[in-house]
Amino acid sequence: MTIITEQHAKKLLSKVLTFSKADECECNLESKVGGNIRYARNTVSTSGQESDLILIVQSTFGKRTGTATINEFDDASLEKVVRRSEELAKLAPENEEFMPVFGKQKYAKANTYFESTADVTPEDRAQAAFDSIEPSKKNKLIAAGFLEDAVEMSAIMNSKGLFAYNTATQVDFSVTIRTEDGKGSGWASGDYSDVKLLDTAKLSSIAIQKSKGSADAKEMEPGKYTVILEPAASVGLIQNMMRAFDQRSADEGRSFLSNKVAKGSKGENAPKNKLGQKMFDERVHIHSDPQHAIAPSAPFAGNGYPLNKIDWIKDGTIKNMPNSPYWAKHTKSDYIPANRNFIMDGGDQSLEDMLKNTRRGVLVTRLWYIRGLDPQTLLYTGLTRDGTFYIENGKIKYPIKNFRFNESPIIMLNNIEALGEPQRIEGCMIPPMKIRDFTFSSLSDAV
Amino acid sequence: MSMPRRKFIKNACIAFAAQAFFRGANAWAQSSDYDFYFTRLSYESGDWEVDERMPANVLNSLIEYTSLRVDIKERIIPLSDPAMLNAPFCYMAGHRLVQFSDAEAQNFKQYVENGGFVFVDDCNHDIDGMFAKTFEAQMRSLFGEDALQKIPNDHPIYSAFFTFDGPPRTSIELNGWGDDLVHNYLKAIIVNGKIAVLYSNKDLGCEWDYDFRNKRWLKEDNTKFAVNIVLYAMTA
Numbered sequence: 064m065t066i067i068t069e070q071h072a073k074k075l076l077s078k079v080l081t082f083s084k085a086d087e088c089e090c091n092l093e094s095k096v097g098g099n100i101r102y103a104r105n106t107v108s109t110s111g112q113e114s115d116l117i118l119i120v121q122s123t124f125g126k127r128t129g130t131a132t133i134n135e136f137d138d139a140s141l142e143k144v145v146r147r148s149e150e151l152a153k154l155a156p157e158n159e160e161f162m163p164v165f166g167k168q169k170y171a172k173a174n175t176y177f178e179s180t181a182d183v184t185p186e187d188r189a190q191a192a193f194d195s196i197e198p199s200k201k202n203k204l205i206a207a208g209f210l211e212d213a214v215e216m217s218a219i220m221n222s223k224g225l226f227a228y229n230t231a232t233q234v235d236f237s238v239t240i241r242t243e244d245g246k247g248s249g250w251a252s253g254d255y256s257d258v259k260l261l262d263t264a265k266l267s268s269i270a271i272q273k274s275k276g277s278a279d280a281k282e283m284e285p286g287k288y289t290v291i292l293e294p295a296a297s298v299g300l301i302q303n304m305m306r307a308f309d310q311r312s313a314d315e316g317r318s319f320l321s322n323k324v325a326k327g328s329k330g331e332n333a334p335k336n337k338l339g340q341k342m343f344d345e346r347v348h349i350h351s352d353p354q355h356a357i358a359p360s361a362p363f364a365g366n367g368y369p370l371n372k373i374d375w376i377k378d379g380t381i382k383n384m385p386n387s388p389y390w391a392k393h394t395k396s397d398y399i400p401a402n403r404n405f406i407m408d409g410g411d412q413s414l415e416d417m418l419k420n421t422r423r424g425v426l427v428t429r430l431w432y433i434r435g436l437d438p439q440t441l442l443y444t445g446l447t448r449d450g451t452f453y454i455e456n457g458k459i460k461y462p463i464k465n466f467r468f469n470e471s472p473i474i475m476l477n478n479i480e481a482l483g484e485p486q487r488i489e490g491c492m493i494p495p496m497k498i499r500d501f502t503f504s505s506l507s508d509a510v
Numbered sequence: 511m512s513m514p515r516r517k518f519i520k521n522a523c524i525a526f527a528a529q530a531f532f533r534g535a536n537a538w539a540q541s542s543d544y545d546f547y548f549t550r551l552s553y554e555s556g557d558w559e560v561d562e563r564m565p566a567n568v569l570n571s572l573i574e575y576t577s578l579r580v581d582i583k584e585r586i587i588p589l590s591d592p593a594m595l596n597a598p599f600c601y602m603a604g605h606r607l608v609q610f611s612d613a614e615a616q617n618f619k620q621y622v623e624n625g626g627f628v629f630v631d632d633c634n635h636d637i638d639g640m641f642a643k644t645f646e647a648q649m650r651s652l653f654g655e656d657a658l659q660k661i662p663n664d665h666p667i668y669s670a671f672f673t674f675d676g677p678p679r680t681s682i683e684l685n686g687w688g689d690d691l692v693h694n695y696l697k698a699i700i701v702n703g704k705i706a707v708l709y710s711n712k713d714l715g716c717e718w719d720y721d722f723r724n725k726r727w728l729k730e731d732n733t734k735f736a737v738n739i740v741l742y743a744m745t746a
Contacts, residue, residue, distance in 0.1 A: 440729055467685065
């Protein structure tokens, strides 16, 4: 199956709308066409292809809304799904926070689609796996990896004249390479819009190096250490923080951005959130940019509202907080849709430069299994994994056992020693970071 | 009514002056401008130089919440130095081996039995860790098999200044991963009805060891319990 063109999407969605009897109707057409290859124990185990197309119809009568989905596209089926959403709408309770759909919008040009990624063949995937397995075998190591590429299409049309269409390509690769005795483990990942940037041999060589270097790890005491966090290590904490940026949670006193008024003081007129307050080191600048060359995103949100470049944190200060159309109206502020791709500015130091300037510290390849402990202070816990090393006088000295960490990204972004050159990870741009006083709370026996 | 600990130590100090080094006696003279100074005990066998910003944060809270005249400089005194016998309050911590030399053992025992107060904190926050095992063994050898006992969570130390219903939970204890790191009690050696050695497996030193500028990100100042410990030490 090929990806539906803009013309085809427009025609199909227009037809869906002709069946509507509701006050408002909005339909989303979502499609994914892609392929994958999986390998373990230095052998390819699965190779797959996937294609999917789904239609989501949302109908509204007054303040009652119902949603139905379908993946059949003959006329009878299209009418059936519209009726089903209308029946559900009539059954639904009134939504006191109902907001109407948007009218026609203007969108910036997207740069999310790369022909190179759309053209990936099963042979290309097999070659990418081979380029990872072969050096692993040569080094008497065991590789397990997964590569997935896809073209995704998203189209929105509603009864108020809004129409949006975007295609995006994506390739994700990750590999874990271990020693034969399972005592050493290395990991690397890469995700791109343009497959030409993916080099599985180069990424695997990083994992190979870490795997060999991490066997016979020594124990170090838990405590506070200066750490160099590779982008894969800090991205989880940053993403968690950005997910907690919602204005309503802050206004209602539920988040780290709630502006706490001291007990007993007259705080009725005090701001409810920390918008405009400096909370981080002034080097912290996090923004979203759908047009970013390496980490682009669709120029519209799921409701068809345009997404443009926006600062969330600038010079360490809270600049904007995402909200919903209802909460924007309720608080008489602008509607700011959330964006999933974050760009964090860094410096021009490479990871090697950062290592060289470290007298005593810990290099962390990645963190995983991150779980929240306290939404008010944004305290998280999780584990280091797949390559944790002790640094002394600018050199990696020896591998150390994995730690459990307890840390808040707020504290982390107040304890910055240095920032390196941002790299794409999980659709975001994140710099390697050198952070002082990172709290490791206990040791982990996991490799 | 019992004599406050500071007076007790001052009196005891006169008795010990004969055996104390001149530096120790002098330290007391210098410290009379203060109601409180923070003494960290260094010891030979392990890593005593931990949580280096913790004293500053504790002293800052004493100034913020109480009217004590506080010396803002931490004093590091070897446990083997009789000068430690003059201190109104001692702090001792680490991750590694605790095995006192003869001089260290003698001073520790003398200080504790003569009304001193030592707050001992296990930086591994682990009852099976090296520090915990060896420190507890050291206490048994100095004070007898059952000297270290859990104190009840309504002990006066929990209401000495702020009110707590037991030792406050640390951020590490929020993990809930069952790795034996949750301690809802403190232990102590009681001398004449008062705590002489307060012993924590909670790693409170690490909990209070941070850049003071980051205190504002805490929901509540977590050093408040330190104020209780110091106030209890000074007034019980």
